[in-house]
Amino acid sequence: MMKPKKICIIGLGKMGEAIATGLMDSELGHAYSITGTTRTQASADEAKATLQIECGTDNTSAMKNADLILIAVKPHQAETILKENQSILKKEQVIISICAAVTTEQLSTWAGAKPAIIRAMPNTPCLIKSGVTALCRGPRCSDAQLAEAEKIFGELGLVTVLEESLFDGVTGLSGCGPAFMYLIIEALSEAGVKVGISRKQATLLAAQTMLGAAKMVLDRGEHPASLKDEVTTPAGCTIDGLMALEEGKLRVTLIKGVLAATKRSKRMAKES
Numbered sequence: 001m002m003k004p005k006k007i008c009i010i011g012l013g014k015m016g017e018a019i020a021t022g023l024m025d026s027e028l029g030h031a032y033s034i035t036g037t038t039r040t041q042a043s044a045d046e047a048k049a050t051l052q053i054e055c056g057t058d059n060t061s062a063m064k065n066a067d068l069i070l071i072a073v074k075p076h077q078a079e080t081i082l083k084e085n086q087s088i089l090k091k092e093q094v095i096i097s098i099c100a101a102v103t104t105e106q107l108s109t110w111a112g113a114k115p116a117i118i119r120a121m122p123n124t125p126c127l128i129k130s131g132v133t134a135l136c137r138g139p140r141c142s143d144a145q146l147a148e149a150e151k152i153f154g155e156l157g158l159v160t161v162l163e164e165s166l167f168d169g170v171t172g173l174s175g176c177g178p179a180f181m182y183l184i185i186e187a188l189s190e191a192g193v194k195v196g197i198s199r200k201q202a203t204l205l206a207a208q209t210m211l212g213a214a215k216m217v218l219d220r221g222e223h224p225a226s227l228k229d230e231v232t233t234p235a236g237c238t239i240d241g242l243m244a245l246e247e248g249k250l251r252v253t254l255i256k257g258v259l260a261a262t263k264r265s266k267r268m269a270k271e272s
């Protein structure tokens with residue numbers, strides 16, 4: 001039997017824990033031995049108890065023996081951690097960073113230009129294995145290393161490989177997107193309350209409608225506009241609803257929301 005590969009997750013916070021849990025619960029679980037670190041001992045103890053894995057606060061010893069190092073700390077913490085450990089990082093290792101607004105070039109410089117670099121942008125539904133992750137290849141990353149990252153994040157939802165120049169857009173669309181969707185669900189649920197449905201039932205109707213519509217788009221692979229046309233009976237109710245939404249400029253408002261978040265991500269990248 002092949003020896004499991006060692007993955008060390010630097011930063012077992014919200015996203016780090018989600019990735020660890022997703023991997024351990026998956027068929028890939030047996031192929032990896034997962035350890036992690038946090039900044040404080042209290043968080044390490046908590047992660048250890050929740051995940052039942054080795055977890056401490058010593059990044060150096062955790063990174064030293066790892067085949068794959070996943071950086072899941074806040075963006076400003078990544079620079080210090082990589083620079084402090086530059087001398088122990090090796091060319092056989094792979095670093096995958098999920099830090100928003102941190103480029104593969106920055107990661108490569110901070111890590112000392114030896115390990116292979118991959119950048120990932122997952123989103124919070126990864127916590128329930130319904131996320132979407134964009135990946136891009138950084139310096140020294142081979143096809144096999146990128147394919148392995150695709151498999152790992154594939155355990156947490158869908159994966160797509162994109163050029164790094166599009167990553168601020170990915171942050172604006174799927175990174176921040178869950179918040180936009182919550183807002184829409186909340187608004188639809190308010191509408192349900194307005195027409196006399198209980199809040200609980202209105203939220204259920206709204207959320208499952210969004211989930212179902214999203215599944216139709218993904219499973220059928222059809223253009224959303226043609227699916228919309230299918231539901232829109234001539235002189236029916238849907239067309240009246242759509243007209244009101246167009247009047248309220250729903251489309252352009254959503255586009256502007258994504259553009260504003262993308263712009264902010266670009267600014268953050270410049271500041272880091």
Ligand SMILES: NC(=O)c1ccc[n+]([C@@H]2O[C@H](COP(=O)([O-])OP(=O)(O)OC[C@H]3O[C@@H](n4cnc5c(N)ncnc54)[C@H](OP(=O)(O)O)[C@@H]3O)[C@@H](O)[C@H]2O)c1
Binds near residue numbers: 012037122
């Ligand atoms: N949340 C999202 O929706 C999302 C989506 C995509 C990407 N990301 C990216 O994912 C990263 C993590 O986000 P998060 O929401 O998971 O953050 P979080 O919940 O605050 O977790 C951060 C973790 O990093 C640990 N940490 C801080 N400094 C450390 C150090 N020097 N050594 C080892 N561990 C250290 C913290 O430990 P302590 O608890 O001890 O401080 C904590 O466990 C960010 O870079 C973010 O841009 C987040």
